[in-house]
Amino acid sequence: xxxxxxxxxxxxxxxxxGERIVGFKFAVRIADYRGCFLSLHNGYYITCDGVEYxxxxxxxxxxxxxPRSFEEIKTCVWEHWNYxxxxxxxxxxxxxxxxxxxxxxxxxxILAQYGYMPWDEEWVKNPPVPGKGSGSxxxxxxxxxxxxxxx
Amino acid sequence: MGIKRGVxxxxxxxxxxxxxxxxxxxxxxxxDNLHTDGIEIIDEAIIKDYPFPSxxxxxxxxxxxxxxxxxxxxxxxxxxxxxxxxxVMTHAEAAERxxxxxxxxxxxxxxxxRCLCLVPTEVxxxxxxxxxxxxxxxxxxxxxxxxxxxxxxQNVKDPIMDPRMVDQIIELxxxxxxxxxxxxPDFGIFQHSPTDLAIDYFKRHYNPEMIDFILEQGEDKNTDxxxxxxxxxxxxxGLNAMTLGAILIKESCAKPExxxxxxxxxxSIHGKFYHMTEVAGMPGQYxxxxxxxxxxxxxxKECGFNGYINSEFEGQRYCQDAGEDKLINEIExxxxxxxxxxxxxxx
Numbered sequence: 001x002x003x004x005x006x007x008x009x010x011x012x013x014x015x016x017x018g019e020r021i022v023g024f025k026f027a028v029r030i031a032d033y034r035g036c037f038l039s040l041h042n043g044y045y046i047t048c049d050g051v052e053y054x055x056x057x058x059x060x061x062x063x064x065x066x067p068r069s070f071e072e073i074k075t076c077v078w079e080h081w082n083y084x085x086x087x088x089x090x091x092x093x094x095x096x097x098x099x100x101x102x103x104x105x106x107x108x109x110i111l112a113q114y115g116y117m118p119w120d121e122e123w124v125k126n127p128p129v130p131g132k133g134s135g136s137x138x139x140x141x142x143x144x145x146x147x148x149x150x151x
Numbered sequence: 152m153g154i155k156r157g158v159x160x161x162x163x164x165x166x167x168x169x170x171x172x173x174x175x176x177x178x179x180x181x182x183d184n185l186h187t188d189g190i191e192i193i194d195e196a197i198i199k200d201y202p203f204p205s206x207x208x209x210x211x212x213x214x215x216x217x218x219x220x221x222x223x224x225x226x227x228x229x230x231x232x233x234x235x236x237x238x239v240m241t242h243a244e245a246a247e248r249x250x251x252x253x254x255x256x257x258x259x260x261x262x263x264x265r266c267l268c269l270v271p272t273e274v275x276x277x278x279x280x281x282x283x284x285x286x287x288x289x290x291x292x293x294x295x296x297x298x299x300x301x302x303x304x305q306n307v308k309d310p311i312m313d314p315r316m317v318d319q320i321i322e323l324x325x326x327x328x329x330x331x332x333x334x335x336p337d338f339g340i341f342q343h344s345p346t347d348l349a350i351d352y353f354k355r356h357y358n359p360e361m362i363d364f365i366l367e368q369g370e371d372k373n374t375d376x377x378x379x380x381x382x383x384x385x386x387x388x389g390l391n392a393m394t395l396g397a398i399l400i401k402e403s404c405a406k407p408e409x410x411x412x413x414x415x416x417x418x419s420i421h422g423k424f425y426h427m428t429e430v431a432g433m434p435g436q437y438x439x440x441x442x443x444x445x446x447x448x449x450x451x452k453e454c455g456f457n458g459y460i461n462s463e464f465e466g467q468r469y470c471q472d473a474g475e476d477k478l479i480n481e482i483e484x485x486x487x488x489x490x491x492x493x494x495x496x497x498x
Contacts, residue, residue, distance in 0.1 A: 002168060003472045033164040034195035037234045074236045078203075083196045084167070111233040115269025117311065120232055120239040127236075138468075141356075 001031050001138040004145075006106060008086065012147040014096035021096035024048070025061075026147065027086045031108045031139040035083040038062065038076040040111045044089060045131025045142060047105035053091045055130060062087040097149050107142045109135045152457045154448070154496045157181070157189015157224050159421065160197060162464035162485050165471070165478065167196065172482075175215055180482060182219040185489045190216070191225045191265075191419070191461040194252060198259075202251055209258050216260060223260040224459045225290065225335065225419045228252040230270050245270070246277035249289070253278060257285035263418040265335045268294050268312050272319050275332060282331040290335035290418035291320050295342060296396070299409035321416060334413055337421035337463070338442055340405035345398050346425035346441040348469035348479075353398060355473060361385050362398065369399040400441075407446035414454040425466040426479075427487035436494065437487035448495045460496075462488045 011027035030036065043055035059067035062081055067090045081087065109130035111123060119134070128135030131142060158181045166172045172180070174197050181187060198204050216223060230248065232240040240248075249266065256264045266275065266289055275289055282289050293299060293316065301314040313319070317334060324332050345366075354362050364384065368377045374395060381388055381395075422444075427437040438444075448460075462485050470479045 001468045001471060002165075004474075005168070005471070029168065033161060034193050034229070035201065036195065037231060039234055039236050040231055077235050080195070080201055082199060082201075084170070084173075084199075111236075112229075112231050113233065114267045115230045116232055116239075116271070117269075123233060124237065124239055 001033065002029065003031075003139055003141065003143045005029065006031055006108065006139070006143060007104065007145050007147065009145075009147060010150060011088075012097070012102065012104070013150045015090060022094060023090055023092045024097045024149075025088050025090045026104070027088055028106075028108065029086055030081060030083060030110070032110065032112060032137055033083070034112075035081050035085075036110050036112050038079040038081050039074055041070070041073050041081065042109040042111050042127055042135055043070040043130050044109065045105070045107040046089070046091060047103075048091070048093075048097065049102055053093070057092040059090040060087055061090065099149050101146055101148050104145045104147055105142050106145065107131050107136055108139060110137045111135050112137055154451055154456055155189055155459045156185070156187040156489060156492050156496070157191060157222070157419075157459040157461040158185065158187075158485060158489075159191035159193070159225075159227070159461045159463045161191070161193050161227070162462050163481050164193075164196065165467045166481050174212075178215055178219060178221055182221065184486060187489070188220060188222045189224045189459040189461055190221050191227065191459075191463075193227045194255065195229060198255065202248075202255065204255065212259050222459075223262065224461060225263040225265050226252070226256040226259065226261040227265045228256075228267075230267055230274075242271055242274050243277065245274045249274060249278040250281040253281050253285055253287045253289070256287050261287060263288045263290050263333075263335075265290050265292055265419075265421075268292050268297060268316060272323055275320075276323060276327065279327055279329050279331060283329065286331075288331045288333055288418045290333045291316065292421070293317060293334055293336045293340055293405070295337065295339035296404040297340060299336070299340070299405040299413060317413060321413075324416065333416040333418040335419055335421060336405075336410060336413070336417060337423050338444065338447070338460075339421075339423040341403045341407055341443045341447055342400060342423075342441050343403045343443055344441050345400055346439075346466065346469075348426050348466045349397055352469040352472065353394070357388070357390065358385070361388060365390075365395065365398055369401065374399050403443065407443055408450060410447050411450050411454050414451065414456050417456060417458055419458050420460045422460045422462045422488065422492065424462070424464055424484075424488055425469075427484050427491065435490070437491050439488075439491075444491060445495055452496070460492060462492070464488065
């Protein structure tokens with residue numbers, strides 16, 4: 001769902017820490033028709049210009065709080081990502097991105113369900129790896145975006 | 152009295168996503184342009200800061216509903232069993248979520264909550280005292296591919312949903328004597344053919360000749376036979392059984408006449424639809440070519456059903472991959488659905 005609209009087109013920016021560029025970020029929406037308990041958000045499959053960035057290199061900013069790792073997000077069991085709200089995905093990349101257009105591949109993983117499923121215990125022990133198929137919610141494909149770096 | 156019309160705000164999910172309408176705009180649309188009062192919501196789409204909405208949200212909601220004289224019919228609620236991530240939610244925990252949802256629904260004036268097909272009967276039973284205390288009915292959804300009565304030949308066999316679900320709910324009401332548990336049939340159970348929007352979607356994402364091959368073979372063969380031929384002709388085709396089921400559907404998973412037997416248990420109905428198009432030769436009249444509305448509504452009228460059918464538009468997701476000019480207009484689709492509902496209900 002909302003395949004072409006999951007990333008806001010004019011949102012790709014480099015991220016600085018002091019004087020250093022330490023990565024890039026872009027704004028996303030939830031690929032569903034409802035929000036979710038934040039703990040269910042299991043990260044992204046992300047490629048940028050063919051380079052894959054695993055969940056360990058990602059952080060997520062939502063609800064006016066500083067960007068959090070997905071290990072921390074996993075513990076936010078009473079916090080909610082409202083359907084109307086935009087979040088920012090931060091990706092670690094020393095030096096950031098060059099100016100110009102970049103091709104981003106994206107699949108969101110949210111472990112939303114409609115009840116009990118045969119794989120429930122397995123998902124506790126081994127949560128799905130984003131991009132590998134399971135746990136991709138309502139957008140089962142990897143979506144591609146051509147984005148121009150804003151700053 | 153008689154059947155009443157309403158709208159699940161689910162129908163406007165795309166318009167909401169793009170920030171073009173909020174829930175107040177949707178309520179006004181139902182009131183001003185559909186000339187009716189029934190409102191259904193998806194809790195996690197509408198309630199800001201669910202599951203702990205502010206006092207201001209409750210007041211704002213109830214105020215807006217009062218302003219237009221609307222009826223809060225049903226709140227659709229969910230069961231995400233991985234909320235706690237380090238353990239699968241137990242049935243007792245699932246019942247706690249259900250009970251909290253009932254309390255939220257009550258404060259927003261809803262008569263019913265819709266719980267999902269896969270919520271265990273035991274979980275519903277644990278929440279009955281709360282449902283009774285707050286006077287909110289729990290309606291379990293009869294969703295595709297479930298039948299109303301078990302034993303019907305199923306075009307799509309769901310490996311998880313129990314085809315005896317309706318009987319289990321009726322047994323629960325008999326065992327406990329509660330008046331606060333019932334059913335929410337979804338008109339998707341009366342879908343008898345694939346929707347054109349889904350066929351177009353699959354043709355954009357898979358080899359279009361392969362989709363035509365499936366449709367041709369499906370005319371006189373069952374799903375298993377088609378899968379066998381498909382595997383031979385297009386090895387590694389990448390279509391799963393559920394997708395094939397959506398393409399190959401030839402008869403509805405529930406018989407329209409079976410609805411007569413469950414009318415006393417219906418708390419409200421989901422008017423699922425995919426694509427309203429003009430009826431040939433009848434300008435201004437619309438139909439969903441894939442779903443039988445006329446027959447079930449005829450039976451509902453015969454049986455004196457006087458609850459709500461709430462429009463639940465779901466065709467938008469098949470058009471979101473094809474460019475902004477291809478996005479479908481949800482507002483227009485719901486208006487067309489209400490032309491049809493008004494005509495079939497007879498008012």
